[in-house]
Amino acid sequence: MKSLSYDVKKCLGCKSCEIACGLAHSLTQDLFKAVKEEKLSLPRKNVYAVKGKNFPLSCRxxxxxxxxxxxxxxxxxxxxxxxxxxxxxxxxxxxxxxxxxxxxxxxxxxxxxxxxxxCDKCKDKDEPACVKACPTGAIIWKETL
Amino acid sequence: MKQFVIIGNSAAGIAAVEAIRSKDKTAKITIISNEEYPVYCRCMISYYLAGEVKEEKLFYRPKDFYQKNNLELILNKKVSRVDPKKNRVVCEDKTQVGYDALFIATGARPRFPAIPGIKKKGIFGLRTLKDAKEISSLIPVTKSISVLGGGLIGLKAAYALRKRGIEVKVVVKSKQILSQMLDNPAAAFLQKRLEDNGIELLLGQDVTEIIGEGDIQAVKLGSGKVFGCSMVVVGKGVEPNIDLVKEAGIDCKDGIIVNNLLQTNIPNVYAGGDVCASSHALWPIAVEQGRLAGLNMAGEKIIYDGSLGMNSIEFFGLPVISLGIYKTKEGDAAYEELKVCDPKENTYKKLVLKGNILVGVILAGKIKNSGVFLRLIREKIDLSSIKDRLLADDFGCPDILDLVKDKEKVYV
Structure with a gap:
């Protein structure tokens, strides 16, 4: 069973994961169309900034x-x-x-x-969208006990 | 083989059954309910009444739940008394069921005020699916309704019936709605939302008589004012269903008294949920009590650390959550209140602290971080180092990582 964890030192707080998450759960799967969907697909992940560090947060x-x-x-x-x-x-x-x-x-x-x-860990895909979208590798997707 | 008997087929009862089964696959478990339905969610019957949820969605366990878990389910049967001396329960039809351990989860029933006319036809509580169905069947011939009480049940009934197109007046004794859950400003927010959607609220008033020959025609207020309606829903609090233990020697005071193992003064008799004294009548609390009681009945010794008053409601798109101590006496120096209110955005946030420890919260409009506050209350964390952050819009779990008991594993 795989789960998400985060290397806080690597997180820049760019929120690419938030956008990727919203997009992955949208109907059209296309950023420019997705923002116009009637029921806007909201990200299930948020990045919080505390004392100069960034913390991506979603359901564990x-x-x-x-x-x-x-x-x-x-x-x-x-x-x-x-x-x-x-x-x-x-x-x-x-x-x-x-x-x-x-x-x-x-x-x-x-x-x-x-x-x-x-977060539903992008259940139908092999890897969650946030993991793919993170430009610094701060989001870790690996097997846990 | 051990024999467990559960009286009550709702939140606490079902949680207890599942807990017992998780520990003991073979014991005989008998559930006795005076209702006619398999387990359904009581909190959702107002959604059903509103027409937002279909009946089959109220049943929150699969149809084969009882069969799969090898449970004996006895419906439509009322237990008239518990006989701890002989370890048995006696039903109204004189049948008896013996037990090794008993769980009483009989819940509570609506309290009807002692006013003239209260016994007339067309006066309902809103507690059971049967209530909801009876009210629902009268909707085609009902134009207006009076709701007695501005608490959660009263307002849920009012909301549901308004959604069904009925004129609704709610008569509230106190000067605000939801006085047992919200402070004045939060209640005012919600009041406006209800009024904007066509529910009339009469605050600081009390119904003194229900008028009508046969059918209901009107209600009379303490002020002498009379207004017409053909149905009344009563939401004036509940009383625990403890008749069955009256002569059993089980300690009661406004409900059954239990210790921190959910045990009554008789060691093999447990109780949980709304039937318990000083328990907060709330779904998750009943589930938690039921679960722990079930585990303890099956041989564990798990301590219940007490319930905290809390609730979550939403009417017409305005969500409100209240946790712990939501109101303090004006000028009470022991407490400190931090507040932020934005009437334009319809948001309100109030935190109540006692010596830098969070003891209560009200959130209206924006409720996302409610559970983080709940954790701060439960863990009694000294918040002096992050006090300036508490009201911030972007306050969240990462702010408290260094303060909480469980250290984070997801951040490396």
Whole structure:
């Protein structure tokens, strides 16, 4: 099972990962068309700058995920095999309980669609878009135990 | 083989069952519910009433959940008493079920005020799917409705019925809505949003009588004013369903009293969720209590470190979250409040600190980092070094990396 980690020393805070993330989750997959989509695809990753260092932040798919316990609609399930919190958007009602309890503030409430957005590790692709987009190699995608 | 009995088929009950099964694959588990449905999400029935969610989406576990987990589910049966001396529960129809360990998760029921006319037809709580269905079936013949109470249930009912095109008046005893969750400014924000969407709010008023021969025709306020409606939904708080333990020798005071293992004064009887005394009636809390009780019933000894009042709501696109102590007495020097308010953007953020430790938060409009604040409250972290950052728009988890207990593994 692979997961994301970050070499903070290498992160320039260029936010290429944010753009790549938004684009990867857009309908058209084309930057100039994507920004005009009716439901704008928001990045599930944000880079925070603190004391001169940059920290990319997104869902870590905790195995004791607080969001899963808090979810009342049953749309969040932790998938042991994939090592991921799975989100069934069709069941989600946008109650924001998951946002309320996420210790990392890694779930982004999309108020327009009433759907909380989170990293899905670009599930259909072999490598997340943020990893590909990072110009300095600050985003590490590797096997974890 | 051990026999576990769970009374109640909702958040706490189901969490307990899953926890027991995770430890013990063979024990006999019996769930007894006085409702007619498999497990559904109680918090979502207002979405169902609003027409935003279909009935099948309320059932938050797959259809074969009970079968797959080898559970005996008894529906439509009310437990009339618990008999700890004989380790059994006795149902209304006199059937008995014996247990080695019992979990009471009977929840709570709406509290109806003792006013003339309260027993009339057309007065509802909004607690069960049955309530929602009964209200829903009357919508075609309902033009206007009065909601008693400006708390979460009252407003959720008001929102749902407004969405269905009904004229809604909400009568609120206190001077603000959601007085048990929000401070004045946050409540005012939400109030405006509700009013802008056609819900009428009558603050500082109380209904003293429900008028009508047979069907409801009107409600009367303390001020003497009368206005017409043909249905009433009551959201004036809840009372725990503890009738079944009245003569059982189980300690109660506004609910069943449990220790930090979720155990009552009788060691093999556990309780969790809304039926418990001094527990915050909230879905995630009921789930957590149920889970820990279940694990402890199956032989673990896991301490529950207490619940924190919190809630998340959204009406007409305005999300609001409240955590911990949301309101302090004016002039109380023990507390410090940090606030930022932007009426144009519809955002409000208030942090309550006690000796540089965060004890409460209200967020309206922008709620993204709520969980980070919750962590600061739970871990009782001294925030003096980052106090100037707390209200910043870009404040987030990376600001507290050096302060929290668990050290980061994702940043190298």
């Amino acid at each position: 798919h905790c195995d004791d995920a607080k969001c899963v316990t808090a979810c009342m609609s049953g749309c969040l399930v932790y998938d042991q095999d994939k090592g991921m919190v799975m989100h069934d958007e069709s069941r989600c009602v946008g109650c924001w309980m998951c946002v309320m309890v996420c210790p990392y503030g890694a779930i982004r409430p999309d108020l327009k669609t009433k759907i909380p957005l989170r």
